[in-house]
Amino acid sequence: MFQEDEKRFSYEDHKTTADWLLSKTHHRPLIAIICGSGLGALADSLKDQVSFKYSEIPNFPQSTVHGHAGCLIFGNLNGKPCVCMKGRFHFYEGYPIWKVTFPIRIFHLLGVETIIVTNAAGGLNQEYKVGDIMVIKDHLNLPGFAGNNPLVGPNDERFGTRFPSMSDAYNADLRKLACTVGKELGFSDFIREGVYCVLSGPSFETIAECRMLNCLGADAVGMSTVHEVIVARHCGLRVIGLSLITNKSVMEYDSSEKPNHEEVLETGKWRAEQFQTFVSTLVGRIELNNNF
Numbered sequence: 001m002f003q004e005d006e007k008r009f010s011y012e013d014h015k016t017t018a019d020w021l022l023s024k025t026h027h028r029p030l031i032a033i034i035c036g037s038g039l040g041a042l043a044d045s046l047k048d049q050v051s052f053k054y055s056e057i058p059n060f061p062q063s064t065v066h067g068h069a070g071c072l073i074f075g076n077l078n079g080k081p082c083v084c085m086k087g088r089f090h091f092y093e094g095y096p097i098w099k100v101t102f103p104i105r106i107f108h109l110l111g112v113e114t115i116i117v118t119n120a121a122g123g124l125n126q127e128y129k130v131g132d133i134m135v136i137k138d139h140l141n142l143p144g145f146a147g148n149n150p151l152v153g154p155n156d157e158r159f160g161t162r163f164p165s166m167s168d169a170y171n172a173d174l175r176k177l178a179c180t181v182g183k184e185l186g187f188s189d190f191i192r193e194g195v196y197c198v199l200s201g202p203s204f205e206t207i208a209e210c211r212m213l214n215c216l217g218a219d220a221v222g223m224s225t226v227h228e229v230i231v232a233r234h235c236g237l238r239v240i241g242l243s244l245i246t247n248k249s250v251m252e253y254d255s256s257e258k259p260n261h262e263e264v265l266e267t268g269k270w271r272a273e274q275f276q277t278f279v280s281t282l283v284g285r286i287e288l289n290n291n292f
């Protein structure tokens with residue numbers, strides 16, 4: 001961790017990336033969207049697109065996971081100026097945790113106010129079905145218990161305070177709005193609200209781990225999102241998180257089920273249209289310009 005600290009990007013490095021992007025596009029996004037595994041189709045619905053491969057953006061890491069295309073797309077979604085990450089970075093790819101969350105501070109410097117963080121997750125809650133969309137109410141940062149928090153290291157006050165609160169990480173108004181929009185779209189049967197737990201991955205959970213996480217109060221488990229949310233809250237972004245339950249976590253020793261990435265991507269494809277409609281309707285209804 002400390003070796004990596006030496007190469008940590010400074011505030012000025014972040015500015016370089018943000019200014020480069022602002023100089024290359026006329027878009028001025030107020031909403032950022034991170035597409036989870038298999039959910040990249042969401043980005044394709046942006047109108048008037050300006051797209052950058054991660055490899056051409058100064059300081060940007062590269063996507064290495066199947067189902068994460070690796071481009072940053074600017075455009076309008078349902079009339080709102082958005083920027084969309086088609087592909088995110090994960091700790092298990094070998095990136096230090098501050099690099100995983102690097103784009104979040106770029107969004108802040110671009111003028112983004114609200115971030116929609118999506119992911120594919122395993123369903124620990126026994127009432128959840130594959131294809132359910134869980135509005136994230138709260139999270140468990142298990143790697144954080146062992147010191148893996150993206151804010152570890154020197155704090156630059158220009159981004160945020162040393163000790164940010166996380167009791168209000170997932171904005172209550174936006175969660176309410178998501179549930180209302182879900183009802184209006186007739187999606188109530190598969191919209192849930194629950195707690196997301198992050199693990200480092202890349203191995204999926206054992207049966208004992210799934211049982212433990214469920215006892216701890218987690219409804220869904222994944223390998224992303226939480227670090228991004230912590231950094232987003234640190235720099236004052238308003239957050240809404242959405243998990244697509246792509247598989248049921250295996251909780252019984254006589255089960256022959258095994259979680260796998262192909263199933264995760266398949267569920268993403270299967271629910272893509274409704275997921276897109278849900279996010280796009282939500283975006284259309286989000287109030288902007290610090291009106292919160």
Ligand SMILES: O=P(O)(O)O[C@H]1O[C@H](CO)[C@@H](O)[C@H]1O
Nearest residue numbers: 036037119120223224261264
């Ligand atoms: O969280 P996202 O990026 O949606 O991806 C989830 O799906 C992958 C496992 O299939 C892991 O990367 C897990 O975190």
Ligand SMILES: Nc1nc2[nH]cnc2c(=O)[nH]1
Nearest residue numbers: 120121122221222223259
């Ligand atoms: N850790 C974890 N990540 C996932 N991403 C999608 N499904 C799963 C899962 O079952 N476990």
